[in-house]
Amino acid sequence: MKGTGATATAEELTEQAARLRLAVNRMARRLRQEAPTEIGPASIAALATIERSGPLTPSELARIERIRRPTATRVLARLTEAGLVTRTADPEDGRCAIVQITPAGRRTLKGLRRRKTAYLARTMRELPDDDVATLARAAEILERVLEEGRE
Amino acid sequence: MKGTGATATAEELTEQAARLRLAVNRMARRLRQEAPTEIGPASIAALATIERSGPLTPSELARIERIRRPTATRVLARLTEAGLVTRTADPEDGRCAIVQITPAGRRTLKGLRRRKTAYLARTMRELPDDDVATLARAAEILERVLEEGRE
DNA sequence: CGAGGTCGTTAGCTAGGATAATTAGCGAGT
C-alpha cells in the first residue's frame, strides 16, 4: 500500500485523488442501480435535507443541496405532488415559501433508508472489520469536506 | 474474518452504510459540479473503459459499464462524433461493431483526468495525512467491492 | 432454408442538472 503512512507527494496525491474520484463515481452509479426508487435519488436527498434542516425555503434548499433554484422548484413540485412535503406562505416575506416535511415524508424516508442502505450494508458485512472502519471514517471525512466546501 | 475488537453491530453497520451512501452520493454530485466537462461524466467513464479494456463491442461496453445497450449506443455516438473513438465493422460477425479509442481520445482523457482530479487533490491537500491515507484506502476498498460485484 | 436468438439502433419516457427570462415582493433613496 504505497503512499499511506507518510506524507504523500503531489503526484501521489493526484493519483489518489483520481482513484477516489473514479471509485466515488462508480459507487454512486452502482448505488443508484442497486436501489431503484420511484422518486429519484436527488429528490430523496432533498427530502432528507428538508427533514434534517427543518422548515426552509426553496432557496435555502437550493443552497444546501448546491443546486439552482429552478431545479429546487421542480424537485419540490414532485415532493409536494407526492404529499411528502408541504409548502406554506411565509407570513413575514411574501416572496418566500416555507417547505416542511410531512409525516408521510418521514415515513417514506425511513422506509427508503432501510431499503437503499441494504446493498451497502450487505456488502460491508462481508468486509473485514478494518475495511468497514476505514469506510466509516472515510464517510466522516467526506462529510466534513463536503460541509466545509459550502459557504 | 470478523471478530476483532471493534466488530460493528448490525445496527451500527446499517448506520455506517447509510452515512457512506449519502457521502458518496453527495461527493459524486460535487465532483460533477466541480469538474464541468463538455462531454458528460458517463461518457468519460465509457471512454476510460474503452481505453482500459481495449477494442470492444458496444455490448461489451454496456456490460462493463452496467448500462443497457441503447445507452451505450448513444454514448458511443457522441464519442464517435467527437472523434474520440472509432467504430469499425467486425469481419467475423456482421452484427458487431468494434470500438477503439483514438489518439485524440487518449489525449482528451489525459487532459480531463488532470482537470477533473484537481478539485479533489486540492481538497485532499488540506487534509491531515491520516485522512488522506484513509481516503486512499477507502478508494481501494471501494474499487475492490465494485470489481467483485460485477460478474 | 427457416426459426429463433443476438447485436445494434431508433423512438420515446423519466430524472436531474443547467440557463434565461418573467413575475412578485421587499427595502432603500430620493
Added chain:
DNA sequence: ACTCGCTAATTATCCTAGCTAACGACCTCG
C-alpha cells in the same frame, strides 16, 4: 410616497443519461 434595484420563485427550454419497447440485420442451428 414612489421608483429603482435586489431577491424569491417560477416557467420555458436545453442537455446528459438512464430506461423499455420495438425493429432490422445478422448469426446459428435444426
